[in-house]
Amino acid sequence: xxxxxxxxxxxxxxxxxxxxxxxxxxxxxxxxxxxxxxxxxxxxxxxxxxxxxxxxxxxxxxxxxxxxxxxxxxxxxxxxxxxxxxxxxxxxxxxxxxxxxxxxxxxxxxxxxxxxxxxxxxxxxxxxxxxxxxxxxxxxxxxxxxxxxxxxxxxxxxxxxxxxxxxxxxxxxxxxxxxxxxxxxxxxxxxxxxxxxxxxxxxxxxxxxxxxxxxxxxxxxxxxxxxxxxxxxxxxxxxxxxxxxxxxxxxxxxxxxxxxxxxxxxxxxxxxxxxxxxxxxxxxxxxxxxxxxxxxxxxxxxxxxxxxxxxxxxxxxxxxxxxxxxxxxxxxxxxxxxxxxxxxxxxxxxxxxxxxxxxxxxxxxxxxxxxxxxxxxxxxxxxxxxxxxxxxxxxxxxxxxxxxxxxxxxxxxxxxxxxxxxx
Amino acid sequence: xxxxxxxxxxxxxxxxxxxxxxxxxxxxxxxxxxxxxxxxxxxxxxxxxxxxxxxxxxxxxxxxxxxxxxxxxxxxxxxxxxxxxxxxxxxxxxxxxxxxxxxxxxxxxxxxxxxxxxxxxxxxxxxxxxxxxxxxxxxxxxxxxxxxxxxxxxxxxxxxxxxxxxxxxxxxxxxxxxxxxxxxxxxxxxxxxxxxxxxxxxxxxxxxxxxxxxxxxxxxxxxxxxxxxxxxxxxxxxxxxxxxxxxxxxxxxxxxxxxxxxxxxxxxxxxxxxxxxxxxxxxxxxxxxxxxxxxxxxxxxxxxxxxxxxxxxxxxxxxxxxxxxxxxxxxxxxxxxxxxxxxxxxxxxxxxxxxxxxxxxxxxxxxxxxxxxxxxxxxxxxxxxxxxxxxxxxxxxxxxxxxxxxxxxxxxxxxxxxxxxxx
Numbered sequence: 001x002x003x004x005x006x007x008x009x010x011x012x013x014x015x016x017x018x019x020x021x022x023x024x025x026x027x028x029x030x031x032x033x034x035x036x037x038x039x040x041x042x043x044x045x046x047x048x049x050x051x052x053x054x055x056x057x058x059x060x061x062x063x064x065x066x067x068x069x070x071x072x073x074x075x076x077x078x079x080x081x082x083x084x085x086x087x088x089x090x091x092x093x094x095x096x097x098x099x100x101x102x103x104x105x106x107x108x109x110x111x112x113x114x115x116x117x118x119x120x121x122x123x124x125x126x127x128x129x130x131x132x133x134x135x136x137x138x139x140x141x142x143x144x145x146x147x148x149x150x151x152x153x154x155x156x157x158x159x160x161x162x163x164x165x166x167x168x169x170x171x172x173x174x175x176x177x178x179x180x181x182x183x184x185x186x187x188x189x190x191x192x193x194x195x196x197x198x199x200x201x202x203x204x205x206x207x208x209x210x211x212x213x214x215x216x217x218x219x220x221x222x223x224x225x226x227x228x229x230x231x232x233x234x235x236x237x238x239x240x241x242x243x244x245x246x247x248x249x250x251x252x253x254x255x256x257x258x259x260x261x262x263x264x265x266x267x268x269x270x271x272x273x274x275x276x277x278x279x280x281x282x283x284x285x286x287x288x289x290x291x292x293x294x295x296x297x298x299x300x301x302x303x304x305x306x307x308x309x310x311x312x313x314x315x316x317x318x319x320x321x322x323x324x325x326x327x328x329x330x331x332x333x334x335x336x337x338x339x340x341x342x343x344x345x346x347x348x349x350x351x352x353x354x355x356x357x358x359x360x361x362x363x364x365x366x367x368x369x370x371x372x373x374x375x376x377x378x379x380x381x382x383x384x385x386x387x388x389x390x391x392x393x394x395x396x397x398x399x400x401x402x403x404x405x406x407x408x409x410x411x412x413x414x415x416x417x418x419x420x421x422x423x
Numbered sequence: 424x425x426x427x428x429x430x431x432x433x434x435x436x437x438x439x440x441x442x443x444x445x446x447x448x449x450x451x452x453x454x455x456x457x458x459x460x461x462x463x464x465x466x467x468x469x470x471x472x473x474x475x476x477x478x479x480x481x482x483x484x485x486x487x488x489x490x491x492x493x494x495x496x497x498x499x500x501x502x503x504x505x506x507x508x509x510x511x512x513x514x515x516x517x518x519x520x521x522x523x524x525x526x527x528x529x530x531x532x533x534x535x536x537x538x539x540x541x542x543x544x545x546x547x548x549x550x551x552x553x554x555x556x557x558x559x560x561x562x563x564x565x566x567x568x569x570x571x572x573x574x575x576x577x578x579x580x581x582x583x584x585x586x587x588x589x590x591x592x593x594x595x596x597x598x599x600x601x602x603x604x605x606x607x608x609x610x611x612x613x614x615x616x617x618x619x620x621x622x623x624x625x626x627x628x629x630x631x632x633x634x635x636x637x638x639x640x641x642x643x644x645x646x647x648x649x650x651x652x653x654x655x656x657x658x659x660x661x662x663x664x665x666x667x668x669x670x671x672x673x674x675x676x677x678x679x680x681x682x683x684x685x686x687x688x689x690x691x692x693x694x695x696x697x698x699x700x701x702x703x704x705x706x707x708x709x710x711x712x713x714x715x716x717x718x719x720x721x722x723x724x725x726x727x728x729x730x731x732x733x734x735x736x737x738x739x740x741x742x743x744x745x746x747x748x749x750x751x752x753x754x755x756x757x758x759x760x761x762x763x764x765x766x767x768x769x770x771x772x773x774x775x776x777x778x779x780x781x782x783x784x785x786x787x788x789x790x791x792x793x794x795x796x797x798x799x800x801x802x803x804x805x806x807x808x809x810x811x812x813x814x815x816x817x818x819x820x821x822x823x824x825x826x827x828x829x830x831x832x833x834x835x836x837x838x839x840x841x842x843x844x845x846x
Binding site for chain 1: 526
């Protein structure tokens, strides 16, 4: 046996260096300047896909999408990796990356995102958790994690029941309804910690878990949460299918620099779903009315166009239909975006970006790690030879395959909002 | 509205992010070895461009350039990002990246670059600033930042006037002419600091600014500089158009490892313009005679070919004509390089690299963020199918789009000057 004593390998900072170096916020803050030019970022959630086994064509390749293809012809195209090759992004890291944040460094708990999405007033120390009403059987085993998707009205009534019926020493507790079976739990008080494991086992046929403290200082918070769950169970016992609660994503508001601070932008979000509104608010966007569909969203864009210089528009249906595993419905959702896009093209923003926050191939019926088609159109984009907005076509684009965190510097550059770096 | 007070953004290590990992100098120092093979790096300043609105072709695509295209056919090609996607490099970071330095980490002040470019002998503690003679009106407002580009002779005379007429307690002061309206100011003394803001507002119709100290220890240096400016204004009052001075880029010599140290090279530079000579000297290159044009530069290359193993040849006109916004003149400048290139091809260096430090599209008339065509020819380059040296063609090259900081390891590898890494 070789003895290595005396040559012990020290911990060294060998600092591996960087090929695709990404400039940091401290520099972007100095280089960016406000200007009247407009950037519009359209996120088609989960737009990337995989080939249909019968046709060999992906959802994008199967869709009739003249407007997307027209923009592709005038754009520089590529494929983005939102987090890192091989990593499947949740919605929060997927969007944070597109907004320019290193999604590995800047993490946002699910509870916080849910809370922000319904305009809850949070203090920095508040603990937020995402909650589901669920169904348990007589043995306490989960039979439906979503309580048969109860109506939002029932949800609201049940939240009121919990708020009125539960008081626990050491924390103020607020339960706020979201949509259907979803609610947000907020704990406010001295010395609380978000270092808690979920009670939601994320599958049926198991009992809800006790909430475990992940660190010693979180012990008291775990006790408070478990007391809440126990009291909720009692109050809900006759309210089947919503006869229990599941909690996950305990978190506090992250310390994250805002887009106005980094880029000197006045950014606005036109997103229908709470989570995306929450993410947008988190990075300092103003939330604008979004209505119920893309037509409403684009109407809102036109109404507010003069008052902001960056617009994030979020389209959800592609992801939902992908998660359903419904290939044809996802194709139709793409065609729905495409139809609405004509209006956006006519508005002719200085920079128009179309991409997704991750892929959601209908064949997989879930978010996936596959890089996502991307295109950026501007007067200065140096367009490439790509003529179609699809996974395969964008691979040959002028941006190649790149990290999503580079999108914002590219958007700023093309909007002529970045000064030269160095002498 | 969510209140975010109390969550002020802290100073964070925003540490640039990594896509492709790049090996560091500490390893390159161990892996590199001296050998007789020759590397020639031709930098065509600002060579990258954008399509002409009428023809749809870039400057490179419009030029008749049989020699560049011939080299492309025999090379491995790609597109470099000198600093980071979306970031427009100044000349210093653009060149440092090509020389293998992370341009975000290794920054060089404009004053130092200007001082090095005219062969000033600097002590490590000296403070250098870039100066302009400028024109102010009776109200002290700048009407011409370049004093009508006075002759270098007049400049020399005025610098002598300032040197003889100004003595300030606490620092030796030396004003040295560069070309036309440009000079370098050097301050030498105990306890001086370069932490000073510019006096140059970088635009006309404003008064020159007082020089502000950016840190408390720089207060005394700021006072010395402001005293210098005030005295200079007095001495120059009857010398319109050169009746005032503007200062910017206060800096000290950076601590930067040299190319001989990292790569065991004996590198030489053949550059006509001071800034590029200065940058080359900064990284440890020997400055060779460059004459007035590419023909002179290549003659110098042949004369000194046996005595060095790395040659940096700098061609400026492409950038100048790009900044002028003169598309046709930039095309002609490319054709001028191309004609001279025949000689370089005949010399047949073991590794021939042709690229630029950034793009300067004539349509934008300024440096830009667009990646720059790159080609490397060597016996071992694994050439690709690219047959033309242009933005679009190089996109399909074997190197794809990559960070300029990877050029030097590639050059060293192709010159067979790098050992195997690891057992």
